[in-house]
Amino acid sequence: MTLRKFQMLVNGAWIDAASGKTYESINPATGRVWSVLPDADEADADHAVRAADAAFRGPAWRGLTATTRGKLLRRLGDLIAEHASELAELETQDNGKLIRETRGQLAYLPEFFHYSAGLADKLEGSTLPIDKADMFAFTVPEPLGVVAAIIPWNSPLYLTAIKLAPALAAGNTLVIKPSEHASASILRFAALVAEAGFPAGVVNVVTGLGPSAGAALTKHPLVRRIAFTGGPSTARHVIKASAENFAKLSLELGGKSANIVFDDADLESAVNGAVAGIYAASGQSCVAGSRLLVQDGIYERFVAALTARMARIRIGDPLDPNSDMGPMATEQQLGIVESMVGRAREEGADVLAGGQRPAGHEGWYYEPTLLACTSEKLDVVQNEVFGPVAAIMRFNDDAEALALANGTEYALAAGIWTRDIGRAHRFARDIHAGIVWVNTYRAVSAMAPIGGFGASGYGREGGIHAVLDYTELKTVWVNLSEQPMGDPFVMR
Template sequence: MTKHYLMHINGLSVGENLETLDITNPANNEIVGTVPVGGEAEAIQAIDAADESLEEWSGLTAYDRASYLKRFHQLMLDNQEDLARTMTIEMGKPINESRGEVKYAASFIEWYAEEGKRVYGETIPSHATAKRLQVWKKPIGVVAAITPWNFPAAMLTRKMGPALAAGCTIVIKPSSESPLTAIKMMQLCEEAGFPKGVINLVTGSSSKIAKAVMESEKVRKLTFTGSTEVGKLLIKQSAENVKNLSLELGGHAPLIVLDDANVDVAVKGVMASKFRNAGQTCICANRVYVQSGIYDEFVNKFAEAVKALKVGNGEDDSVDVGPLINESGLEKVNHHVEDAVNKGATIVTGGEAQTNDGGVFYTPTVIGNVDSSMVIMQEETFGPVAPVQKIESEKEAITLANNSPYGLAAYVFTENVAKGTRVIEKLDYGIVGWNDGAPSAAQVPFGGMKESGIGREGGRYGIEAFLETQYVSIGME
């Protein structure tokens, strides 16, 4: 019998009598759970609960809030396998990657449990003997968080960790493609003892829930991870009541391999970046630029490594690449590959869609002889396809890499420190991996330039997004 999951509002499981949405496993199209289709009424209920609990939660000491977060962190680790398997069956991620994501997600909770204790004010030297000038930090208020399907645990904790540590309360809207992991995490929050109303989760209609969030004067902050198109819409909607925004939007990451790079290191780096989560990550390498002196060697070694990847149902421990999230994702991958081939590119390995047991799969693919006229070099593919373009110089690499409206992540492989420094200084990207295909960590800033977003998540920068700066001038006469 299919399990019916419920929303989490004001410490209660709600939504039992609402219309339901089926959650399907993209590896076999089986229904793995159902969730309520909430809307404006449920969103308003959650916002009201968060608002009512704000005074109590923000009034706790940072140490008190940390104790709740630490309990939640430990519960996540204790329930790693259950969370990982839930993640795999609802969105297809290979089980070993899901296990890794649970640990990564928990690391944000652990980090911010401590970082909340390091929210410092400031005393400024006064211009008058009878005045004292101070800067105070205070929580921004009720926060709404809208999270994506591709990292259902980590994208949630990267938002809720700093929000809760700062003294904010939160309303969470997980993706309708993969809400089950977030719901199970809410159950762990309940077990950790968070006061009622501090953490709330609503599922259902994105447009109706977002409308309630954007129109509410009680919600002072929205943190969103998703497409640039939706991000632009949220920016327009935020103008009505000047709502504070943090936006982590689209990407189209370039990966540059220069002649003096260690080819084996570069291949390892692009494998780590490109094929994680079947290429469905916002910072994965989407276009690879390799200098002509090592182009052939790189492509040959890269293709051999890609051929060794095993595709299949993510529940199998030996699988490296799971399914795409849905048919729409497969259609986009097919379009990008077909367009490239029609314009003269060659498929080095892969290039085939697979339908196994009703699932949606695409063979890990390397495409050679690509150029900038091809759609795959202009748009984010979100699939396990790596186009490789031959370049002649670092100047050409910089020009091609920056020729994009996006500026989230980029990668550079070179053994020359001076060359690497020159190139990175000229790249318009918020995150750069230098001889590193996996730069993410809880303690570092994550975010993009240009149309890839506003603000930063992670590290000490992440908690600042949930704090207001208040200047206080104290008269001493």
């Protein structure tokens, strides 16, 4: 088989790593190598950051009006729509995500660019009612400069879009570092950025194995903002690196989200919500509803209905639109899932469904798994699996449900299934999570902020908050007096 070769995009040119090193990417559905990519190092990261910084300061980008930036973003969104099928297939081949999901994401992804495009010329400052009669003062939101965007392997294009679109709308430039396990779709997307008319150097992409390129980006003195999605352990290194350049940070670090089903819930909807929460995307989603909390009165019926629905999940080739679940994106992640399920068994969890690799598949597949747990202290209840594994627990009343829901260090998302509108609002208020869904799960919108608290990180992506977070506020004072300035040793 002929391997597909990719290059990096730096300053408008497609280039190899300066060292000439490359690495191979493996298709998780087959376990076979399918492409070759540049293995960037610190020198390549420095090259990309300096290109982005020069573009930020240069007239080709800096001289554009905000309205023109918005038009470029709208054009980019339109190009994504035109190339959606190709981008979806690339991403599925690279990370094993279902083609149904990648096509769905790509169909909606232009909305993020159109939304940010509309905000580009709406970032207004304000005049200040200054208490000094001879002074006029106003504020101006300004772009920060170079943004380093660190992208994981589970949803590369989506997670790139929610960083890149608001950053460009605000007038910044970017260096994107995709995961070594899923870079192909981002590199193809980068070609569309140039086609849309963005000046060279405004968007750059470097690829590579290991931490060298990523670490060099996050501590680079010219980087003013870091947008990171990944795990808490890597995030700690990013936070330490940002101490070198005082870059602003946003961190989206995953979760251990509770999906809470009350006695009065619509059973069919709740079961579908549970499946959507943890088995869609093979559980490789930051907002995965990996903790199912079910009230006593409905517990047995819910388990029976859920396991029956799980038995109908079709595991198969992610490029087949009839498949419901594809593989783990990496062999390492498959090993983590197996290890955590094995440890859960040792700690006393009962396997109600799944719990092993399915027969007849050569790639990195794992069965949809349901573990009955009686203690919230189990590792599988407290820590993110990032695979198709749900821990199910029962609760008696609202107080116990809330205590269980808030019983981990993560606080990204939660689902609430009830017909009681008062209870829904109380739980939405009292659950410690950045996103709460009521009688639905995994709904997203370009207008809705995404992000968590605690070990799930900080900062928000999506909505007007995201664009504002890629700016810094300048205050301008103008002396209106015709009189000479007074005593220089006295503060005005």
